[in-house]
Amino acid sequence: MKEELFASGRNIPNIDPYLNIWHWQIPSYLFLGGLAAGLLLFASFFTIMGKENKMEATVKKAPMLVPFILMLGLFFLFLDLKHKLYFWQLYTTIRLESPMGWGSWVLMIITPISILWSASYMKEVFPKWDWKFKILNTIEAWLIKNRKIIAWPMAIYAVILGIYTGILLSAFNARPLWNTSILGPLFLVSGMSTAAAVIMLMSKDHKERKIMGRIDILLIVVELFFIIHLFMGFLAGSEVQINAANLFLGGKFTAPFFAFVVILGLIFPAVLEVFELKGYKVPIIIPAVLILLGGLIFRFLMVEAGQITRYLY
Amino acid sequence: MRYAMAIDTRKCVGCSDCVVACQTENNVPVGFCRDWVVEVVEGTYPNVSIELRTERCNHCDNSPCVRCCPTGASHIEDGGIVLVEHNKCIGCGACIQACPYDARYSHPDGYVDKCTFCIHRVREGKKPACVSVCPTSCMHFGDLDDPNSEIVNVLKNRKFKSLAPEAGTKPQIFYLV
Numbered sequence: 001m002k003e004e005l006f007a008s009g010r011n012i013p014n015i016d017p018y019l020n021i022w023h024w025q026i027p028s029y030l031f032l033g034g035l036a037a038g039l040l041l042f043a044s045f046f047t048i049m050g051k052e053n054k055m056e057a058t059v060k061k062a063p064m065l066v067p068f069i070l071m072l073g074l075f076f077l078f079l080d081l082k083h084k085l086y087f088w089q090l091y092t093t094i095r096l097e098s099p100m101g102w103g104s105w106v107l108m109i110i111t112p113i114s115i116l117w118s119a120s121y122m123k124e125v126f127p128k129w130d131w132k133f134k135i136l137n138t139i140e141a142w143l144i145k146n147r148k149i150i151a152w153p154m155a156i157y158a159v160i161l162g163i164y165t166g167i168l169l170s171a172f173n174a175r176p177l178w179n180t181s182i183l184g185p186l187f188l189v190s191g192m193s194t195a196a197a198v199i200m201l202m203s204k205d206h207k208e209r210k211i212m213g214r215i216d217i218l219l220i221v222v223e224l225f226f227i228i229h230l231f232m233g234f235l236a237g238s239e240v241q242i243n244a245a246n247l248f249l250g251g252k253f254t255a256p257f258f259a260f261v262v263i264l265g266l267i268f269p270a271v272l273e274v275f276e277l278k279g280y281k282v283p284i285i286i287p288a289v290l291i292l293l294g295g296l297i298f299r300f301l302m303v304e305a306g307q308i309t310r311y312l313y
Numbered sequence: 314m315r316y317a318m319a320i321d322t323r324k325c326v327g328c329s330d331c332v333v334a335c336q337t338e339n340n341v342p343v344g345f346c347r348d349w350v351v352e353v354v355e356g357t358y359p360n361v362s363i364e365l366r367t368e369r370c371n372h373c374d375n376s377p378c379v380r381c382c383p384t385g386a387s388h389i390e391d392g393g394i395v396l397v398e399h400n401k402c403i404g405c406g407a408c409i410q411a412c413p414y415d416a417r418y419s420h421p422d423g424y425v426d427k428c429t430f431c432i433h434r435v436r437e438g439k440k441p442a443c444v445s446v447c448p449t450s451c452m453h454f455g456d457l458d459d460p461n462s463e464i465v466n467v468l469k470n471r472k473f474k475s476l477a478p479e480a481g482t483k484p485q486i487f488y489l490v
Binding site: 015086087089099100104172174307310311313 | 344345346349350351368377380381382383384385386400401402403404405406407409410411412413414415418419422423424425476477479480481482
């Protein structure tokens with residue numbers, strides 16, 4: 001029998017036709033969080049490897065952006081809250097079950113670490129810098145002595161922060177597009193790739209740029225594999241997951257996703273970076289900006305599309 | 314004690330009286346609903362079947378909204394009723410994303426709002442507003458742990474289903490089919 005299915009009834013003016021509760025603030029926040037995580041991870045990695053002086057922009061200059069990036073991200077998160085005056089309730093409870101709960105605690109820890117890290121390099125990056133108070137000089141001396149020890153927790157928290165930006169979405173069972181554990185590693189790798197792009201923009205040292213370029217190519221390849229993996233997982237899943245994947249494989253997000261994220265945001269900059277490594281002259285600003293835009297658009301598309309996907313009943 | 318609801322899809326006529334009763338009882342702002350009626354038609358004319366369902370928060374046993382709440386504003390009251398404490402809610406929207414039934418909405422005052430099973434009435438021994446006004450008496454509300462309750466009786470004698478059980482939420486609204 002040819003069967004038609006017709007469902008109607010739920011048409012609540014301010015809620016339907018589909019969920020639209022998270023707007024530009026959340027994807028921007030996820031992007032900034034991933035970027036900050038990547039910057040801190042590279043800084044601590046090269047510090048632990050003992051390459052501080054070979055990777056000046058990575059270890060000394062780029063982390064100075066992180067406190068500002070994190071504060072801007074937190075500000076966006078604050079803008080997203082609908083009951084703003086009660087935001088402090090986030091820090092009166094510890095709820096490990098809630099990704100947003102432990103994520104806000106991770107930010108509470110990693111923001112001061114990133115400020116201390118930047119403070120320890122202030123005099124080196126800005127030679128005329130003066131702390132004015134004796135106690136600040138004492139703290140600075142202690143920080144400089146213990147950088148390698150600080151680098152370890154910073155690396156660990158950076159990884160948690162990067163993965164958290166994905167888990168924030170993947171913890172929602174009700175949104176099939178987000179409900180996949182690959183989103184954590186995918187957002188971490190994507191965040192690291194955007195961080196590498198920022199470092200390449202900031203670095204004046206040709207050798208350092210070459211190292212970051214190589215790392216970035218590797219990250220982009222891993223990211224592409226993760227994206228393939230994401231859709232493979234969906235297509236092998238239940239109906240709601242197949243529907244979610246189809247939004248990107250023929251549905252209304254196909255064109256922006258493949259044009260701006262996969263091609264312009266990943267493959268094209270990777271090709272440009274390969275050309276640069278081969279010795280061709282490529283202005284670094286082109287691949288770097290494309291990677292940053294690709295990362296940002298990727299998060300916007302995921303957040304927007306995820307809110308459309310839902311259980312069928 | 315475990316409060317639950319059984320709704321007879323064969324008796325419901327889709328009048329939306331439950332929706333209006335809820336809005337009046339709970340002062341729900343215009344343009345929002347804590348409960349709603351869904352109409353599902355299957356088949357090709359003339360062989361069609363219709364199902365009318367009044368839907369609301371399922372007060373799930375394994376409630377994803379309570380798990381994802383960063384402040385503990387969403388919590389489970391005695392009797393398994395899922396509630397939002399307005400002064401603890403920061404309006405982050407996580408619980409709205411977490412609900413497979415889209416039963417929550419952002420109240421214009423900022424906090425997240427939803428069906429409370431009319432806990433204020435239940436505590437006084439009354440039935441929820443939607444149940445008490447239903448002209449066809451298609452809704453049964455009661456305690457699943459009480460073997461003599463009306464709802465246990467109904468669920469014993471009728472076939473029933475719940476919505477999206479594959480979401481793993483263990484919903485506590487049962488639809489008699």
